[in-house]
Amino acid sequence: MHDRYGSDILSPASPGTSNGSAHHRRRPVSRPQPAEPGLVVEEVQTGWVGAVVRVEKSGGVHLVVLEDRRGRTRSFPLGPGFWVDGKPVELTAPATPRGPTAPARTASGSVAVHGRRARVARGSRIWVEGKHDAELVEKVWGDDLRVEGVVVELLDGVDNLADALAEFGPTPDRRVGVLVDHLVAGSKERRLADAALRTVPRGTVVVLGHPYVDVWQAVRPERLGLGAWPVIERGTEWKRGILRELGWPAATTEDVGRAWQRILAQVRDYRDLDPALLGRVEELIDFVTA
Numbered sequence: 259m260h261d262r263y264g265s266d267i268l269s270p271a272s273p274g275t276s277n278g279s280a281h282h283r284r285r286p287v288s289r290p291q292p293a294e295p296g297l298v299v300e301e302v303q304t305g306w307v308g309a310v311v312r313v314e315k316s317g318g319v320h321l322v323v324l325e326d327r328r329g330r331t332r333s334f335p336l337g338p339g340f341w342v343d344g345k346p347v348e349l350t351a352p353a354t355p356r357g358p359t360a361p362a363r364t365a366s367g368s369v370a371v372h373g374r375r376a377r378v379a380r381g382s383r384i385w386v387e388g389k390h391d392a393e394l395v396e397k398v399w400g401d402d403l404r405v406e407g408v409v410v411e412l413l414d415g416v417d418n419l420a421d422a423l424a425e426f427g428p429t430p431d432r433r434v435g436v437l438v439d440h441l442v443a444g445s446k447e448r449r450l451a452d453a454a455l456r457t458v459p460r461g462t463v464v465v466l467g468h469p470y471v472d473v474w475q476a477v478r479p480e481r482l483g484l485g486a487w488p489v490i491e492r493g494t495e496w497k498r499g500i501l502r503e504l505g506w507p508a509a510t511t512e513d514v515g516r517a518w519q520r521i522l523a524q525v526r527d528y529r530d531l532d533p534a535l536l537g538r539v540e541e542l543i544d545f546v547t548a
Contacts, residue, residue, distance in 0.1 A: 288338050291347035293322045299349065300341040301334050308332070313351050322349055364401040365527040366540075380406070381432035382546035385413040385422070387439055390518050391473045395437075398528055399539060406547050416447050419465075420454040428462035435542035441467025464545050466538040471496050474521060476535035481524040 291297070297310045301324070308324030311331060315321070320336040334340075338348040384403075386392050392410055396403075403410065413422060416438050428434045441447050451465040470476055474497070475487050482504075490499035497517075501508035506517050528536055 286346050288346040288348045290350050291340075291342055292352045293336065293349045294352045297342065299324065299347070302339045302341060302346075304332075306332055306334075320351060363527075365398045366402050367528050368402050379409050380546065382408065383426070383432075383434050384408055384410045384542050384546055385419075385434060385436045386410060387413050387415055387437070388473075390522075391437060391439070393518075393522060394473055394476070394525065394531075395539060397522065397525055398531065399543065402543065406543065408543060408546055416450050419450060420457055423454055423458050423463060428458050430459070430462060432462075433546050433548075434463045435545045436463065436465040437538060437542060438465055438467035439473060440469065440471050441465070442469050464542065466541055468532075468535045468538055470534075473535070474500065474518070476532050477521055477525055478530050478532060481530050482521065 291299075293299075293310045293313050295310050295312065298307065299310065299322075300307045306324060306326065308326040308331070311323040311325050313320060313322050313336060314333075316333075321333040322336050323331055323333050325331045336349050336351065338346070340347050340349050384395075386395060389412065392412055395410055413419060413436065416436075419436065423434065426432075426434060436451070438447050438451060441451065447467065451467075455463060455465060468476060471490075479485065479487050488500060488503035490496050490503070497514050498508040501513065501517050504517075506520075507513040508517075524530065
């Protein structure tokens with residue numbers, strides 16, 4: 259029978275053939291080829307052509323299972339004696355994963371949901387005091403909020419909270435979660451929040467906050483190369499005082515805006531924020547999605 263692969267292409271040269279040197283030069287060299295599932299190979303001795311299904315161990319021998327186009331399977335010892343794309347290969351075991359692949363995470367640390375459309379907006383809302391708060395919440399929790407259908411809106415200062423709640427008209431099905439700066443005992447913010455809560459049905463609004471003068475301080479200072487955020491004297495506009503301490507331009511509103519974008523760019527995910535903010539935002543999300 260005619261051997262289309264050559265009588266001795268994978269064996270030593272036959273005696274009496276000019277010491278075999280010319281034949282050795284022509285002989286292809288097998289290259290290692292991982293037996294990844296789906297790889298189409300041909301077994302030289304039998305001519306069996308099929309796609310790799312798996313590699314298994316039987317009787318101490320590693321076998322590669324090939325499936326032909328009719329769905330039939332056959333096993334062969336792993337190693338030399340195969341062709342891929344007309345070239346000889348030595349099949350090897352595929353790379354073994356080091357462990358289970360961790361699920362992808364959002365910037366907030368939640369398991370990422372792929373291929374799911376944003377949910378239609380709920381009636382409930384999360385309110386934040388200003389643009390910088392909203393941008394920080396969007397950067398870290400934006401993916402989660404879209405999946406949950408939660409809209410974040412600007413309150414433009416806690417001074418407007420009572421009027422904004424009166425206009426919104428919260429109910430058990432249309433809740434409001436409010437994030438407030440510097441919400442500490444005895445502060446103006448605390449007094450305004452308590453007064454506003456007395457005007458709405460119980461359980462329809464929750465006001466939470468962090469202890470910082472401004473949300474900038476929720477960003478870990480080491481992200482900016484600082485050991486701690488500078489302390490600004492009373493009576494000094496906090497943001498401009500910070501910029502002067504950092505040696506950044508502080509003369510105009512545009513300077514403040516550019517500085518914030520510079521700070522925000524250093525936030526990669528929840529690990530770059532202080533837990534005092536992380537916990538409060540998570541509580542607000544839970545409240546409005548309950």
